[in-house]
Amino acid sequence: MSVRICSNERMASLPPQLQMFKHGCPPELDAKRDRINCRELVMRNLLALSAGVRRTACWNLAPEIPDYENPLSIMDLMFGKFALLGYDGSELRIRNPSADTFQLLAEQLSDVESVTRLDPHDQQDVFLFDVRRRERGPLLVVWRHADSFTGEDEPPVAFEWPWPDARAEALKPSAPGPLATDALGQKQPVELRDRRLRVQISVTPLFVTAD
Numbered sequence: 001m002s003v004r005i006c007s008n009e010r011m012a013s014l015p016p017q018l019q020m021f022k023h024g025c026p027p028e029l030d031a032k033r034d035r036i037n038c039r040e041l042v043m044r045n046l047l048a049l050s051a052g053v054r055r056t057a058c059w060n061l062a063p064e065i066p067d068y069e070n071p072l073s074i075m076d077l078m079f080g081k082f083a084l085l086g087y088d089g090s091e092l093r094i095r096n097p098s099a100d101t102f103q104l105l106a107e108q109l110s111d112v113e114s115v116t117r118l119d120p121h122d123q124q125d126v127f128l129f130d131v132r133r134r135e136r137g138p139l140l141v142v143w144r145h146a147d148s149f150t151g152e153d154e155p156p157v158a159f160e161w162p163w164p165d166a167r168a169e170a171l172k173p174s175a176p177g178p179l180a181t182d183a184l185g186q187k188q189p190v191e192l193r194d195r196r197l198r199v200q201i202s203v204t205p206l207f208v209t210a211d
Contacts, residue, residue: 115131120159123144140208142159143202159198
């Protein structure tokens with residue numbers, strides 16, 4: 001079996017879901033692929049940890065050497081844009097968006113003891129995880145299942161869940177409550193009322209924590 005990969009001159013003939021993996025694709029598709037990569041870094045790690053995996057590692061830290069590209073290679077098409085870092089001259093100084101998400105994920109999961117997938121019975125398209133960490137407050141990670149390419153165009157939906165922190169009972173209206181940060185590093189509004197958490201969720205995983 002032979003594999004043919006279109007040159008950049010024929011890129012426009014490819015579906016956008018494939019164009020985004022090629023170097024030199026339109027900037028908006030490059031940015032979309034970055035966002036998809038960031039989301040899936042979080043999703044895949046949470047799914048693995050909740051299934052009993054004890055440790056994961058990012059295998060594609062950076063290209064092995066500077067200034068090397070082979071756009072007609074099937075390996076480059078499949079994995080060339082997965083690197084966390086890029087070269088500036090001969091130094092690894094460029095952080096791709098996935099590097100920031102990887103750092104955020106590592107910080108959120110620091111000192112993790114357990115990751116449990118919860119079942120929001122009334123919202124079967126919701127993925128929800130309870131993360132317990134040593135000497136740290138509780139962490140919930142939640143997202144809504146949708147198509148990985150078009151799902152970000154769907155409006156967020158309301159989600160409500162009991163907040164697992166017993167300290168919430170003592171929180172006053174003026175006291176700081178849980179904080180919510182999505183996988184792209186954006187702060188999101190969160191409300192805590194009657195010990196129930198209320199947030200808007202989308203295809204982008206959301207970290208909700210008390211610290």
